[in-house]
Amino acid sequence: MDILLQDFVLRALAAGLGVAAVAGPLGCLVVWRRMAYFGDTMAHAALLGVALGLLAGVPLPLGVLAVGAVVALMMAALMAQGRWGSDTLLGIFSHTALALGLVALGLMAEVRVDLLGYLFGDILAVTPARLGWIYAGGGAVLAVLLLLWRPLVAATVAPDLAQAEGVPVAALRVVFMLLIAVVVAVAMQIVGVLLITALLIIPAAAARGLARGPEAMALLAALLGAVAVAAGIAASALLDTPTGPSIVVAAGALFVLGLAAPPLRDVLLRRD
Amino acid sequence: MNAALIEASGLGWRRGGREILADVDLRVEAGRILTIVGPNGAGKTTLLRLLMGLQKPTAGRVRRVPGLTVGYVPQSFSVDPIMPLPVWRLMGLTRPAARDAIAAALAEVGAEALIDADVGTLSGGEQRRVLLARAILRRPRVLFLDEPTQGVDFAGEIALYRLIAALRERLDCAVVMVSHDLHVVMAATDQVICLDGRVCCAGRPEAVREDPNYRRLFGRAAADVALYHHDHPHTHGPEGAACPLPPFGGAAGER
Numbered sequence: 001m002d003i004l005l006q007d008f009v010l011r012a013l014a015a016g017l018g019v020a021a022v023a024g025p026l027g028c029l030v031v032w033r034r035m036a037y038f039g040d041t042m043a044h045a046a047l048l049g050v051a052l053g054l055l056a057g058v059p060l061p062l063g064v065l066a067v068g069a070v071v072a073l074m075m076a077a078l079m080a081q082g083r084w085g086s087d088t089l090l091g092i093f094s095h096t097a098l099a100l101g102l103v104a105l106g107l108m109a110e111v112r113v114d115l116l117g118y119l120f121g122d123i124l125a126v127t128p129a130r131l132g133w134i135y136a137g138g139g140a141v142l143a144v145l146l147l148l149w150r151p152l153v154a155a156t157v158a159p160d161l162a163q164a165e166g167v168p169v170a171a172l173r174v175v176f177m178l179l180i181a182v183v184v185a186v187a188m189q190i191v192g193v194l195l196i197t198a199l200l201i202i203p204a205a206a207a208r209g210l211a212r213g214p215e216a217m218a219l220l221a222a223l224l225g226a227v228a229v230a231a232g233i234a235a236s237a238l239l240d241t242p243t244g245p246s247i248v249v250a251a252g253a254l255f256v257l258g259l260a261a262p263p264l265r266d267v268l269l270r271r272d
Numbered sequence: 273m274n275a276a277l278i279e280a281s282g283l284g285w286r287r288g289g290r291e292i293l294a295d296v297d298l299r300v301e302a303g304r305i306l307t308i309v310g311p312n313g314a315g316k317t318t319l320l321r322l323l324m325g326l327q328k329p330t331a332g333r334v335r336r337v338p339g340l341t342v343g344y345v346p347q348s349f350s351v352d353p354i355m356p357l358p359v360w361r362l363m364g365l366t367r368p369a370a371r372d373a374i375a376a377a378l379a380e381v382g383a384e385a386l387i388d389a390d391v392g393t394l395s396g397g398e399q400r401r402v403l404l405a406r407a408i409l410r411r412p413r414v415l416f417l418d419e420p421t422q423g424v425d426f427a428g429e430i431a432l433y434r435l436i437a438a439l440r441e442r443l444d445c446a447v448v449m450v451s452h453d454l455h456v457v458m459a460a461t462d463q464v465i466c467l468d469g470r471v472c473c474a475g476r477p478e479a480v481r482e483d484p485n486y487r488r489l490f491g492r493a494a495a496d497v498a499l500y501h502h503d504h505p506h507t508h509g510p511e512g513a514a515c516p517l518p519p520f521g522g523a524a525g526e527r
Binding site for chain 2: 031032034150151153154156157158160161162163164165166167205208211212213214215216217
């Protein structure tokens with residue numbers, strides 16, 4: 001059990017908990033808006049961000065964030081035109097960005113890149129500097145979410161009604177996309193490009209059965225995400241399994257448990 | 273004449289070369305109920321959206337009093353099952369509200385028992401009432417109602433229109449509503465705009481009811497309404513001056 005108290009394990013835990021705290025509430029907005037594929041697209045674009053970041057010699061989260069922001073803005077503009085279905089646009093951007101990223105990494109012969117590390121994450125190798133990125137980025141996202149939560153929820157539940165009553169719906173959509181770009185940039189090292197969406201979607205979905213209101217669901221999603229991170233890291237350390245995938249498996253297990261939760265909730269949280 | 277809260281002039285909207293709405297002039301005044309009637313595809317909802325600023329007009333303009341608070345009851349409203357949303361939270365959707373105020377607004381529409389219910393479990397009539405309560409909780413100066421009685425039975429319909437009229441009195445707000453049920457709405461409104469891509473006639477309900485354009489547009493239904501109000505003296509008020517013929521043929525009718 002001593003392995004659980006090693007520095008690198010504690011750092012991994014700190015990183016994972018930081019990401020889970022943000023991914024929970026943001027993930028709720030993603031599932032409410034039915035934009036799970038958008039998270040995937042941002043994640044795939046992240047690989048291109050890594051390649052360009054290495055080329056430009058900037059910190060990788062910055063490169064990922066920049067590419068993510070450009071892709072998010074381009075998609076928002078094309079979606080607003082309404083000429084293509086959003087699933088078509090997401091498919092185009094997602095795969096083009098992923099392919100571009102792979103091509104760019106392949107062209108950089110002089111840089112040896114640990115592709116698997118980016119695809120599946122390397123949470124145990126989180127450095128203190130990277131931890132700083134996670135908490136700075138995650139803190140910024142949480143602050144924006146707290147500030148704009150009510151209008152974001154209103155624009156999600158009933159966009160027309162919200163706009164009629166003065167909520168800037170179109171601007172909020174862009175803000176929301178940029179928030180996802182930030183979370184992808186900071187979460188990439190935790191579970192990798194291929195599994196980021198899982199951290200957004202699964203804790204939120206697992207929280208649904210337990211929650212009676214949007215705020216409760218957001219808090220619960222953060223909590224369940226944190227549990228999944230802790231359980232995944234512990235399992236990975238004890239069973240010597242890959243850490244990122246272990247976290248996602250733990251989240252999936254929580255979702256299954258959550259299916260059984262509504263009856264339990266009715267007993268525990270009865271309102272008088 | 274009251275000051276106009278919203279004033280539209282020469283309002284039009286076209287999409288893909290098709291004219292949906294043209295040449296609409298109207299005023300929304302405090303304390304008055306304005307009802308937009310017309311057949312399917314007449315541009316009723318489009319007009320409402322233009323007045324609320326949800327769409328930009330392709331012709332003409334909408335002037336609104338700055339800082340105007342509006343309340344909106346949309347025609348269709350559904351909550352995705354992945355979203356847990358109790359009624360009290362829906363009430364504070366765009367602006368936070370204290371539970372007391374929420375309970376009071378719900379009581380006004382006779383829905384106080386629903387405060388903790390999940391929005392997804394409401395019946396059509398309950399949902400209409402809750403949405404109406406949500407809109408009035410904002411103390412709006414203009415209340416926009418798109419088919420406020422959708423999914424409500426006939427008795428509930430009459431009750432709902434009474435409620436709207438009472439709210440208008442108490443809040444002294446303007447009400448703009450879209451409706452296609454002629455029977456009840458004609459009795460509960462100050463002004464009617466009959467729409468068929470253009471304003472085919474407008475004025476006080478008793479005047480519009482007698483207008484040949486209105487009768488042509490609605491055919492038998494219009495006659496039924498006249499029958500329904502058969503005890504009404506058949507005079508044309510000055511506001512009910514007949515309006516020009518629509519440029520294109522209305523619905524089937526005598527020529």
